[in-house]
Ligand SMILES: Nc1ncnc2c1ncn2[C@@H]1O[C@H](COP(=O)(O)OP(=O)(O)OP(=O)(O)O)[C@@H](O)[C@H]1O
């Protein structure tokens with residue numbers, strides 16, 4: 207992998223008629239989307255519709271089988287390096303402390319370690335886990351581990367942050383708080399965020415736009431601009447428009463037989 211630090215700016219991601227096949231199986235078919243620079247966009251769709259596959263393609267980790275994927279208007283030909291990824295499973299190394307797990311990314315990228323450590327400590331503070339710096343992953347709660355994963359994804363100040371169901375394994379209360387903390391971090395940094403989720407509330411709570419995907423083979427079937435003020439409250443039901451957005455997402459899933467009642 208190329209060793210580099212991020213530019214700290216945001217990137218745009220454009221998909222035009224993306225197709226992805228695995229052998230004879232078509233996982234993604236005709237996926238079009240535009241994710242603007244600095245935008246927070248959620249992808250929501252049923253299990254198996256190709257969300258993770260899209261993320262891997264957009265990160266340049268697997269090739270498209272057809273169509274075009276452009277980052278800042280340029281076709282992707284290699285893995286993106288100016289990117290941070292938070293996977294569903296935290297993937298922290300058990301034998302490294304929280305701080306050392308974050309620093310691994312800095313070491314790997316050949317960043318100067320002094321400033322990287324200062325930045326890591328700053329991220330720990332912003333994410334409310336300063337007390338966890340010297341703890342090992344086994345000594346952390348699930349929510350704390352995901353916060354460490356977010357710090358690791360941001361240590362090199364990437365243009366794009368991609369998150370694949372990052373809070374899927376967390377309880378509802380922890381999810382509500384971590385959602386707010388992520389929103390505050392995003393408001394401060396203005397990075398492009400691609401956020402994959404199964405949670406309609408989480409998608410509405412975080413996003414500028416929600417892209418709804420069809421069942422397999424996946425493509426974008428609805429696009430909803432979320433016009434709620436930021437930072438958003440924990441209880442989104444206070445906004446009448448929350449129900450309008452939520453109904454519209456449910457309706458898209460009903461149309462495709464994902465929700466049958
Ligand atoms: N490497 C692969 N080889 C063969 N099939 C694959 C591969 N990766 C993904 N698939 C298939 O492509 C489809 C989309 O998978 P993907 O992981 O992108 O779904 P997803 O939308 O992320 O689902 P989930 O919400 O459950 O995570 C699935 O049917 C999956 O089995």
Ligand SMILES: [Mg+2]
Nearest residue numbers: 257258259370
């Ligand atoms: Mg997935």
